Amino acid sequence: MFDLSGKVAVITGSSRGIGKAIAVQMAAHGARVVISSRKAESCEAVAAEITAAGGAAMAHACHVGHKEELQGLVDASVARWGRIDVVVCNAATNPTFGPSRTTSDEVFDKVIQTNLHSHLWLCNMTLPAMAERKDGVVIIISSVSGFIGTALLGAYAISKAADMQLARNLAVEWGAHNIRVNCIAPGVIRTHFARALWADPQRAAAFARRTPLQRLGDPDDVAGVAVLLASRAGSYITGQSLIVDGGGLISGGEL
Numbered sequence: 001m002f003d004l005s006g007k008v009a010v011i012t013g014s015s016r017g018i019g020k021a022i023a024v025q026m027a028a029h030g031a032r033v034v035i036s037s038r039k040a041e042s043c044e045a046v047a048a049e050i051t052a053a054g055g056a057a058m059a060h061a062c063h064v065g066h067k068e069e070l071q072g073l074v075d076a077s078v079a080r081w082g083r084i085d086v087v088v089c090n091a092a093t094n095p096t097f098g099p100s101r102t103t104s105d106e107v108f109d110k111v112i113q114t115n116l117h118s119h120l121w122l123c124n125m126t127l128p129a130m131a132e133r134k135d136g137v138v139i140i141i142s143s144v145s146g147f148i149g150t151a152l153l154g155a156y157a158i159s160k161a162a163d164m165q166l167a168r169n170l171a172v173e174w175g176a177h178n179i180r181v182n183c184i185a186p187g188v189i190r191t192h193f194a195r196a197l198w199a200d201p202q203r204a205a206a207f208a209r210r211t212p213l214q215r216l217g218d219p220d221d222v223a224g225v226a227v228l229l230a231s232r233a234g235s236y237i238t239g240q241s242l243i244v245d246g247g248g249l250i251s252g253g254e255l
């Protein structure tokens with residue numbers, strides 16, 4: 001049910017954190033994975049790690065905020081492996097930490113372009129070919145911050161709520177072609193990207209106490225759900241936002 005043998009998965013922002021964990025786990029389940037982030041050397045290192053473990057991986061550097069670089073990523077992936085079966089839109093940015101009133105127009109625009117526009121661009125570049133084969137999966141990494149009001153994450157939370165609606169729209173638009181589109185909404189995961197939320201031990205402990213599981217998440221906690229959604233095990237799930245937060249949202253946690 002979880003076998004991804006023969007599938008080609010493109011994962012943006014996969015040189016570290018959640019993206020890397022998804023790439024490693026998809027490769028372990030048989031997928032050929034494309035490692036992508038802004039720094040070529042970081043991509044090459046992860047691809048080499050996966051290859052050394054017996055998996056199949058290639059590296060291609062890409063800044064998702066630049067449309068022409070996304071097209072280059074798609075073209076390189078198809079040139080190497082002939083097709084793309086799974087797209088994981090994971091790359092994101094959050095250059096500000098605080099209320100919306102302190103966010104400049106330039107920063108807000110950057111967040112929306114990176115966290116929302118790039119996902120739509122990548123989907124528009126890959127979904128038509130998936131539709132021809134009547135098979136495809138898109139996974140967008142959103143956030144629990146998209147479900148709640150927050151005084152800390154401002155534009156980021158707005159972009160992540162929009163990601164969930166993007167997944168619902170695309171699921172409806174492409175469902176007749178057997179393409180499934182879903183979001184994963186992580187809580188506080190111990191990654192470099194979320195470091196501002198957990199680096200301080202007292203803040204980290206407070207977040208952990210708000211979850212029924214009494215701990216913060218690890219990247220593999222998200223990667224397992226991604227494997228589910230990409231595989232036959234998730235073949236009747238589409239248009240959903242799966243929350244991976246240790247139960248923090250249902251227990252009233254606030255970011």
